[in-house]
Amino acid sequence: MAIGICVIALTFGIAHPQFFGLGNQLTLLRSMVSLGIIAFAQMLVILVGEIDLSVGAVYGLTAVGTAALWLGGGAIPVSAPLLVALAFGLALAALAGLLNGFLVLRAGLPSFIATLGLLNVTQGLQLLIGNAATFTPDYNEPLPPEWERTVFKLLGGQEIGAGIPSEIIWLLFALILFWFLRHRTIFGFRLVAMGGNPEAAKVARLPLAKYKYLVFLLSSLSAGVAGILDFSYVGSVGPSDAGSLLFSVIAAVVIGGASLNGGRGTVLGTLLGVVLLSLLNNGLALLGVGSFAQLLFIGIVTIVAVWIDIFSQRLIRRAGHRAAEGAEGRGPP
Amino acid sequence: MIVLTASSLAKRYGATRALTDLSLRLQSGSVIGIAGPNGAGKSTLMRILCGEERADSGEITFTQAGSVLSDFNVAVVHQEPQVWPNLTVRQNLAVGYETKSFGRAAAGADADAIMEMLDIARFADFELADLSLAVHQRVEIARAMMHRADAFLFDEPNSALTDEESRSLFALMQQLAQDGKIVLLVTHRLNDLVNACKRVLVLRDGRIVADLGENDPLTEAAIAAQLTSSPKQNLQLKQQGVDRSTTTKPMLRLVSCSDGAGAFRDISMSIAPGILVLAGVEGSGARELARAIGGFATTVGEIEGQRERSVVYVAASRRHTVFPNLSVGENIVIRLGASQLASPSPWLNHARIARRARACLAKYGIKAGDISDPVTSLSGGNQQKVVLGAALEKNADILVVEEPTRGVDVASKRDIYALMRTFCQGGKAVVLFCTEVPEMFDVADKIAVLSRGSLVDEIAVADVPTVTDLVDLLARYEADNPGIVHRGEHRASKFSHAGKSSHISSP
Numbered sequence: 001m002a003i004g005i006c007v008i009a010l011t012f013g014i015a016h017p018q019f020f021g022l023g024n025q026l027t028l029l030r031s032m033v034s035l036g037i038i039a040f041a042q043m044l045v046i047l048v049g050e051i052d053l054s055v056g057a058v059y060g061l062t063a064v065g066t067a068a069l070w071l072g073g074g075a076i077p078v079s080a081p082l083l084v085a086l087a088f089g090l091a092l093a094a095l096a097g098l099l100n101g102f103l104v105l106r107a108g109l110p111s112f113i114a115t116l117g118l119l120n121v122t123q124g125l126q127l128l129i130g131n132a133a134t135f136t137p138d139y140n141e142p143l144p145p146e147w148e149r150t151v152f153k154l155l156g157g158q159e160i161g162a163g164i165p166s167e168i169i170w171l172l173f174a175l176i177l178f179w180f181l182r183h184r185t186i187f188g189f190r191l192v193a194m195g196g197n198p199e200a201a202k203v204a205r206l207p208l209a210k211y212k213y214l215v216f217l218l219s220s221l222s223a224g225v226a227g228i229l230d231f232s233y234v235g236s237v238g239p240s241d242a243g244s245l246l247f248s249v250i251a252a253v254v255i256g257g258a259s260l261n262g263g264r265g266t267v268l269g270t271l272l273g274v275v276l277l278s279l280l281n282n283g284l285a286l287l288g289v290g291s292f293a294q295l296l297f298i299g300i301v302t303i304v305a306v307w308i309d310i311f312s313q314r315l316i317r318r319a320g321h322r323a324a325e326g327a328e329g330r331g332p333p
Numbered sequence: 334m335i336v337l338t339a340s341s342l343a344k345r346y347g348a349t350r351a352l353t354d355l356s357l358r359l360q361s362g363s364v365i366g367i368a369g370p371n372g373a374g375k376s377t378l379m380r381i382l383c384g385e386e387r388a389d390s391g392e393i394t395f396t397q398a399g400s401v402l403s404d405f406n407v408a409v410v411h412q413e414p415q416v417w418p419n420l421t422v423r424q425n426l427a428v429g430y431e432t433k434s435f436g437r438a439a440a441g442a443d444a445d446a447i448m449e450m451l452d453i454a455r456f457a458d459f460e461l462a463d464l465s466l467a468v469h470q471r472v473e474i475a476r477a478m479m480h481r482a483d484a485f486l487f488d489e490p491n492s493a494l495t496d497e498e499s500r501s502l503f504a505l506m507q508q509l510a511q512d513g514k515i516v517l518l519v520t521h522r523l524n525d526l527v528n529a530c531k532r533v534l535v536l537r538d539g540r541i542v543a544d545l546g547e548n549d550p551l552t553e554a555a556i557a558a559q560l561t562s563s564p565k566q567n568l569q570l571k572q573q574g575v576d577r578s579t580t581t582k583p584m585l586r587l588v589s590c591s592d593g594a595g596a597f598r599d600i601s602m603s604i605a606p607g608i609l610v611l612a613g614v615e616g617s618g619a620r621e622l623a624r625a626i627g628g629f630a631t632t633v634g635e636i637e638g639q640r641e642r643s644v645v646y647v648a649a650s651r652r653h654t655v656f657p658n659l660s661v662g663e664n665i666v667i668r669l670g671a672s673q674l675a676s677p678s679p680w681l682n683h684a685r686i687a688r689r690a691r692a693c694l695a696k697y698g699i700k701a702g703d704i705s706d707p708v709t710s711l712s713g714g715n716q717q718k719v720v721l722g723a724a725l726e727k728n729a730d731i732l733v734v735e736e737p738t739r740g741v742d743v744a745s746k747r748d749i750y751a752l753m754r755t756f757c758q759g760g761k762a763v764v765l766f767c768t769e770v771p772e773m774f775d776v777a778d779k780i781a782v783l784s785r786g787s788l789v790d791e792i793a794v795a796d797v798p799t800v801t802d803l804v805d806l807l808a809r810y811e812a813d814n815p816g817i818v819h820r821g822e823h824r825a826s827k828f829s830h831a832g833k834s835s836h837i838s839s840p
Binding site: 199 | 417420424431434436437460464
């Protein structure tokens with residue numbers, strides 16, 4: 001997969017000299033932030049054998065909810081200080097996560113249905129709260145205090161030297177956090193076990209419900225954080241489409257080698273999936289392919305990438321079988 | 334010494350009493366067997382003992398040296414081991430018993446010693462998906478040992494193991510027992526009970542009807558006598574048999590047939606009315622030949638008469654034959670066509686379907702409350718009868734069945750074979766793939782022996798005086814063809830053991 005990415009990157013580089021330019025590389029990196037943060041958390045959800053379809057809508061709801069309360073407008077009649085508004089936005093995200101968890105674990109709905117329902121609920125709520133308005137802190141009436149605008153810009157939009165926006169720090173932070181969670185904690189280890197064989201996890205009395213609640217919460221919160229960061233970077237937020245981000249997130253996780261049946265998925269794999277998708281988007285846009293053909297390319301690449309993954313898994317399995325047979329051949333177990 | 338005492342346990346599910354006033358006393362030191370026909374309450378008892386379910390009344394206590402233990406662990410080794418195929422052996426041992434919250438998940442310090450003891454240390458870093466079922470089982474045992482279990486319940490542990498694997502499993506069970514653990518073995522295989530256990534409890538209708546081996550020697554005959562509720566009804570299948578002469582006109586004729594995947598080659602034989610058993614170890618091609626006759630494999634060569642004769646095929650695993658989401662009645666009529674289910678066509682006629690299904694319950698001796706019960710509420714043996722009934726209702730000319738008695742109790746086995754015999758009396762043929770020699774001896778008219786993909790003999794069972802002779806005969810064919818595949822050899826030895834195994838007509 002890494003090789004594939006290099007090949008595609010080189011092709012773009014040759015086809016368009018500006019591709020490897022610092023400016024474009026930064027744009028590329030920046031475009032991975034929200035996709036990456038959400039995809040890492042989604043990978044954990046998929047790892048336990050569930051799915052969270054509400055992330056795209058929660059992303060929008062958090063941003064619009066924060067904006068509406070902070071700037072006053074939309075359907076919210078009052079305005080509040082930035083920190084209160086941020087807390088409100090994230091609380092909405094957390095609520096969505098807990099609701100997903102409740103519906104899946106208490107009510108027993110399949111996560112596909114529960115989160116699909118919540119996708120529509122949060123999307124509707126976003127449109128209601130935002131009232132289809134676009135919120136722009138710098139041109140708002142009344143203008144928020146200077147320090148609030150500075151702090152808000154610091155979250156995602158502020159340059160931290162060499163033209164690097166502060167949002168990128170968050171991507172790094174999320175990468176490290178989720179890598180640690182997935183690969184170096186009991187939590188991550190047990191998620192793998194729960195996804196690999198839920199029955200056995202039950203027999204072993206692993207805290208299935210608790211961990212799944214946590215995973216849904218993490219997923220929604222990540223989507224919320226990403227929404228606020230993008231709001232800060234872009235400088236304004238309006239009604240957004242929940243679908244396209246969701247499909248990119250799931251595509252990235254699956255391209256990254258995670259199994260929708262659960263039990264398989266790594267942070268680095270997901271990162272590669274995110275890089276591949278962002279690379280294609282960026283490169284194809286640079287070449288001026290147009291968004292229709294872009295969609296077509298991305299679809300094909302997703303299918304091919306997963307196909308290759310399945311095929312290589314089969315090879316690995318076969319090699320593993322042979323090695324195990326060799327070990328077993330040394331005598332009956 | 335640890336003693337497990339259960340006093341007057343009772344459990345009911347709806348209208349069914351799974352356990353009624355069951356009391357038992359189990360002590361550590363030797364393997365204790367539990368036998369019982371399907372639906373006797375074995376699984377319920379196991380679930381209650383290990384705490385997966387609570388009894389309606391009664392209690393369970395563990396005592397050690399006279400004092401009651403407040404904290405005890407009971408581990409189950411499942412028929413299908415509950416482990417994680419996506420993790421390595423070492424990781425499997427760590428799940429739930431991780432030693433630290435951060436860093437790589439590691440199993441406890443005793444993991445290595447336990448893996449060494451169970452002889453799975455060399456697989457420590459293999460993923461379970463790559464390893465055999467025997468290793469999976471040992472991983473589950475290892476997990477129980479890591480958990481310091483006081484009692485180990487083995488539920489049909491060797492149903493899918495080779496003979497050699499079974500032997501080493503039983504040796505391990507003995508060792509656990511000697512180490513002061515309570516070890517329980519639940520199985521249908523009578524010879525395993527006799528070989529592995531010093532004491533066998535027989536469960537029937539939710540209570541213990543016999544405690545064998547304490548005072549008298551443990552024999553298969555003694556267990557079998559307790560298992561069958563009415564031994565006098567013992568069907569003498571042989572006597573009911575049709576004329577066993579092979580002169581009857583063949584229904585199908587195979588002309589140098591070979592398997593598309595290469596499991597058997599160049600087989601020519603004819604299938605006449607009566608019961609034909611295809612015998613052969615795993616890998617001999619016998620199973621594949623049965624599938625080919627059933628029409629579920631691509632064959633090269635000609636099968637004469639296949640177009641004129643209708644064939645129904647019943648697969649070995651109930652996973653492939655039972656529709657778990659449907660009721661008993663729906664499972665029975667599932668194979669029928671529009672002309673039997675619909676009137677006026679194309680509308681389903683529920684009254685007619687129900688009548689037919691009810692008639693089948695009686696006809697095939699299926700023990701079910703009603704046709705609307707979910708099929709999964711039946712015992713394994715009764716589910717098998719439903720499956721067979723569904724196939725027989727098709728009223729085809731030829732019935733092809735793979736291992737119809739796998740995991741089925743002695744009484745149901747007899748019923749199942751009686752159904753086949755009745756089917757044959759109408760001048761029809763049954764082709765049966767079976768690995769139990771005593772069953773072949775009791776039920777077959779003719780045995781076709783396959784070895785390494787070729788037909789090596791056709792035996793008319795009437796010419797074989799005793800089951801021991803048949804065992805010898807089949808063993809000789811295996812001996813003539815040595816060095817098959819690694820696994821094949823284990824299976825081969827099964828034949829020589831099978832002579833001692835559960836004989837379906839109990840003395």
